[in-house]
Amino acid sequence: MALRPHALLPRRYDHRRVLATTVDAWGRALWLICPDAELRPRSYGSPDPCPRTLPYDALLVTDDGGTIRERTLRGLDLRVVHLDALPNGRLVVEGYGGGDDRNARVYGMDGRRRGAFAMGRAVEFLMADRQHHVWSAYFDEGVYVDPVSAPGLVRWDSGGNRLWGYAPEQGVEYIDTVYALNVDDGVAWANYYPTFPLIEVRTDGAVRLRGTPVVAPRGMAVHGDHVTMLGGDRQPDRLHLCRLTDTEALPVEEACLTLPNGAPLKGYARPVGRGRHLYLHGSSPRQWYVLRA
Template sequence: MRKVALRPHALLPRQYDHQKVLATTVDAWGRALWLICPDAELRPRSYGRPYPQPRTRPYDALLVIDSGGAVREQWLHDMNLRVTHLDALPNDRFVLQGHGAAGDQNAQIYGRDGRRRRSFVMGHAVEYLMADRRHHVWSAYFDEGVYSDPISADGLVRWDSGGNRQWGYRPPEGIEYIDTVYAFNVDDGVAWANYYPTFPLLEARTNGEIRLRKSPVVAPAGMAVHGEQVIMLGGCRQPDRLHRCRMTEHEVLLVEEACLTLPNGAPLRGYARPVGRGRHLYLRGASPRQWYVMGV
């Protein structure tokens, strides 16, 4: 089987090695973002790795932004969330989602001055939070929220960049609703989702157009989309398997399978939730400090 190697994309500079990373992503401009809390400690959890949590609230956090190797810093002030997701918005703003705010206002928007501009309720059990370059924000959910929270119940929701809800997914008659979004990709004006239980490829455009395609890949972890081409990573209990596919009007057709490796050819043992941005798919391992990329 043919092997495809990831490429290095961004590495958190060494001067931040002693800092705790609360959350990280790659934004719609291809910039790597790391949210760092200088006053954080590792807290154990009932399963998985310990997670970093600020010792006190409110707190100030440092956002480190890598744009093609050029690194800059942005302070965010008076934060009260334990942040799990973040992304960049147009006009040097940022949206964050997490836990611990009063009144379930678990999403917040920060301005270019690093001050909070708005807090709003995004719903429970957010699996993905992603924004595009056209002032759209998408939130995708997993089952704990879908079955318990009226906002999360749609499985996929779109907001404007001010935190106002614009749209929620309603499947066509005879199609299963979203239980959990497994793979997600956001490009300008469109979101792609593959979801449990039947794993169709959902195309949702901001002009209201919805299209569902039958897919041969069960439970993929991530995807990259460009034109009629789509690459799905993982699925079918093979986390390092790449499924290169072609989309028709109603279905996704498998063209080729390949094996994804690290840049040096070493096996891809595991990775955190991938970030799909149009034709690019960004991955990182257990460490939040190194991002890799592959593309269609």
């Protein structure tokens, strides 16, 4: 099975660094670009693009079905790691370096800051839906040391007010690290270490836990009574189609995911799951691909 091209950052931005990128709940690709950024080495992985000074102005580039739009965000005081679009033209960003524990910002349509709140440490995923819900998922470096991050999966309203945090039933493992997250309107699906169950969390308060046959998936797409998981079992290009019952995700078939030209799918960043769509990019954040499950 092959990915399809979804969005490509135009070449006129090639000389600028991409701080963060995602595909939002409307299927639009977002890139946050800093005109004055440099690559800084990390303790692991490739160098990280960082603004040279704080605060700074950043350019938000949006690809909406081939239509490119720009917006300037004024006075950013974070080294942004995650971003997502909110209803009414707003934007939420998360990062570090702001001088206190309020590591999330909400920006208005005019590109100016409308609020700030503490989202917690070690955010692995930040995703919003079209109904004013924001979901944050965490890895172990936050779960064990930060009370905000401790649930592993948290839901906020679009103003930064905490509405819900995961609390497993007795006998069920707590979240150590969320490996895969899918957010659709009014529902989030997560898979987490150490036991890798599939959690279905609805904004009406309903929570369901299912056993899965896949260990450590990288991403997933949910479609009706089926879920397609990508990666896991040390096979990053393997797709696992499973049928959902009340208690389990039962394996149906497997396939190999490739690039659009049939080339092998090698390294890629954390995928973005939006309902039945799974978006991912490789070493370059400029090209997004999509799998429609």
